[in-house]
Amino acid sequence: MQDKIGENIFLLIILCTGGISLLVISFVILFIRNQKKLLNNKQQIHDSEMTYQKELMRVVIQSQEEERKRIGQDLHDDVGGSLSNLRMLINRNYLPEEQADGTIKANHKMLIDKIVQDVRNISHNLSPPALVLFGFTVALEELIDSINGEDSSLITLRNDVEALTDKLPNDIALALIRVLQELISNTIKHGGAKRIEISIFMENGLLAIQYRDEGAGYDPGDQKKKKGMGMQNIESRLNMVNANYTVKTAPGCGFSMFIALNIASI
16 A cells, blocks of 8 residues: 555656656747747847938938039039130130230139139039949049049059949949049048059959058057048948948058959849
8 A cells, every 4th residue: 555655656756747847848948939039029120220221321322412413513514614604705805915925814724724624523523424424434434533633653443344343233333433432532631642552353253342552551449540431431332232341451551441242132
């Protein structure tokens, strides 16, 4: 009898232990599932926020480009046209004694020609018409020529994939032009470089842009340098077109940026 009672107690203990184990296992499984749901929800919220920020940045940049285009057209049409008319008036209305001395007339014409060229360069930088008319390569070459001036050794360009870059959608091509324009501006203003190299090629199925200067460089740990307005604009435009990038720089060792863009998804 006592043996039977002992067996029943032992069986009851086993059943209780098994039940508690099942409850613990069930609790652990439910906890893990809830954690996964929470992580998935957090990831979805994060993805939604990133999508919203990217769309907001796209709208802001698009508005900026439309305003640049409007100002550029006004500069070219109104200011440029007025200066051209002024040049013709000066050419026609010099006094006889001034006509005899061609130096005054030539100096005035030279000054107006310079202003007209400056206005044209500013207008094209604000809204490069060559991008729409001739494509990425010509627009980039025009930008480089306007900065180089007579010193063609300052910026050198090698584009091994002209046919490909000229087929880029306008928004992506314009974003890349703006990024390179900002990089060149930073180099000239802050880097003091005497030489800038831009190379465009394909690498591992990605469109790659290698920008390199021989300027002063800076400390990568300097947050003011890393997050200046120029770099923020560059990051925003690259994020907008889903391009990845890496930066290498150090004091006295120049600056380089490698940009990679997956054009297969375009």
